[in-house]
Amino acid sequence: MPLALFALALASFGIGTSEFVIMGILPEIARDLTVTIPQAGLLVTAYALTVTFAGPVVALLAARLPQKTALLGLLCLFLLGNLFCALAPQFSLLLIARIFTALAHAAFYGNGVVVAASLVPPHRRSQAIALMFSGMTLANIIGVPVGTMIGLAQGWRATFWAIIPFLGVAGIALAILLPRKGQERAAGRLVDELIVLRRPQVLLTLLASVFIAASLFCVLTYISPLLATVTGMDETQISSALLLFGGGTFFGIFVGGRLADWRQMTTIVGTFVVLGALYAVFAFSATSIPSTYLTIFLLGFVSFANGPGMQARVIDKASEAPNIGASLIHSSYNFGNGAGAWLGGAALASGMSYGHLPWLSVGLVVAALATLGIAHELERNAENAGGLDPEALS
Numbered sequence: 001m002p003l004a005l006f007a008l009a010l011a012s013f014g015i016g017t018s019e020f021v022i023m024g025i026l027p028e029i030a031r032d033l034t035v036t037i038p039q040a041g042l043l044v045t046a047y048a049l050t051v052t053f054a055g056p057v058v059a060l061l062a063a064r065l066p067q068k069t070a071l072l073g074l075l076c077l078f079l080l081g082n083l084f085c086a087l088a089p090q091f092s093l094l095l096i097a098r099i100f101t102a103l104a105h106a107a108f109y110g111n112g113v114v115v116a117a118s119l120v121p122p123h124r125r126s127q128a129i130a131l132m133f134s135g136m137t138l139a140n141i142i143g144v145p146v147g148t149m150i151g152l153a154q155g156w157r158a159t160f161w162a163i164i165p166f167l168g169v170a171g172i173a174l175a176i177l178l179p180r181k182g183q184e185r186a187a188g189r190l191v192d193e194l195i196v197l198r199r200p201q202v203l204l205t206l207l208a209s210v211f212i213a214a215s216l217f218c219v220l221t222y223i224s225p226l227l228a229t230v231t232g233m234d235e236t237q238i239s240s241a242l243l244l245f246g247g248g249t250f251f252g253i254f255v256g257g258r259l260a261d262w263r264q265m266t267t268i269v270g271t272f273v274v275l276g277a278l279y280a281v282f283a284f285s286a287t288s289i290p291s292t293y294l295t296i297f298l299l300g301f302v303s304f305a306n307g308p309g310m311q312a313r314v315i316d317k318a319s320e321a322p323n324i325g326a327s328l329i330h331s332s333y334n335f336g337n338g339a340g341a342w343l344g345g346a347a348l349a350s351g352m353s354y355g356h357l358p359w360l361s362v363g364l365v366v367a368a369l370a371t372l373g374i375a376h377e378l379e380r381n382a383e384n385a386g387g388l389d390p391e392a393l394s
Contacts, residue, residue: 007173012135017143024148048338050102141246213336248300256305276365
């Protein structure tokens with residue numbers, strides 16, 4: 001594989017760590033900046049919503065630049081955003097800095113996938129894209145737990161300072177290793193592809209992804225205080241639990257990909273059912289440290305195991321516009337992340353205990369399953385429609 005792909009993976013590692021480590025240091029931020037934990041949860045919500053809704057706009061602007069210039073510019077903006085986070089003296093400025101950072105995130109992955117695919121022959125494009133995204137998986141395994149430990153030991157600002165060198169090294173490596181690409185995409189292409197939103201199957205799959213992502217972040221955003229107050233874990237044990245979650249995501253995404261190639265819808269529905277069961281188990285077993293460790297690992301495993309099938313499904317249903325399909329599934333997950341963090345925060349603010357948050361997640365998984373049930377029924381009706389084109393109904 002070209003060395004530039006490893007530079008993209010390193011950038012993905014830095015971006016992924018910056019996005020997800022906020023959950024581990026949320027109580028420290030709230031305490032230092034004198035806000036409540038639910039208020040601090042807005043850092044997650046605002047970030048995810050910015051990625052979701054600013055993504056298409058930033059991508060269109062970046063498309064006017066050569067690919068290498070766009071990637072380096074976006075990475076520099078992301079680095080500056082983390083610098084502003086580390087220096088923010090009050091919560092409102094930290095929130096603005098996170099939104100600024102999310103603007104760069106919104107377009108980096110879309111451009112990065114195109115660049116990664118262009119670096120290898122067509123028959124190796126999937127491997128190249130997987131290598132790039134391995135950086136985000138490793139962020140959950142290594143970056144988030146280590147970043148949490150740094151934040152707990154040295155203060156939350158130290159976490160952002162620790163991320164900046166990785167982004168800088170990745171930027172230098174990309175500047176050296178990426179070939180200069182002068183080809184530009186047409187600015188209106190993304191808008192033209194939005195016609196796929198007229199397809200119910202695309203919309204239903206995106207909606208299911210919103211529900212399933214919200215189910216995870218409803219709990220994950222507040223996992224540190226949950227583990228501290230309900231399970232009775234200390235700071236070291238909380239970091240260990242986050243490490244187990246990251247390990248589960250690493251194995252889950254590969255196993256889920258293999259299963260989805262075998263039976264796509266069976267894998268998606270099966271992982272949703274197991275995920276709902278795990279949340280219910282977590283609600284009862286969170287008082288036990290050993291069972292919580294196991295549950296956290298399995299939550300990471302199953303949460304990421306459904307990803308490959310969901311992404312493949314939406315791309316299949318948006319077959320005439322796979323690029324916008326891939327972009328929309330990324331946006332829907334981020335919207336779900338923000339919605340889940342907001343829902344969890346609102347529940348806590350209204351008096352719900354941390355130990356009851358998993359029940360909200362169970363409800364969201366049920367909503368995702370219901371959405372898939374509607375999609376399946378529409379597909380079956382399309383297949384039984386005789387002379388009608390099933391694709392036209394999907």
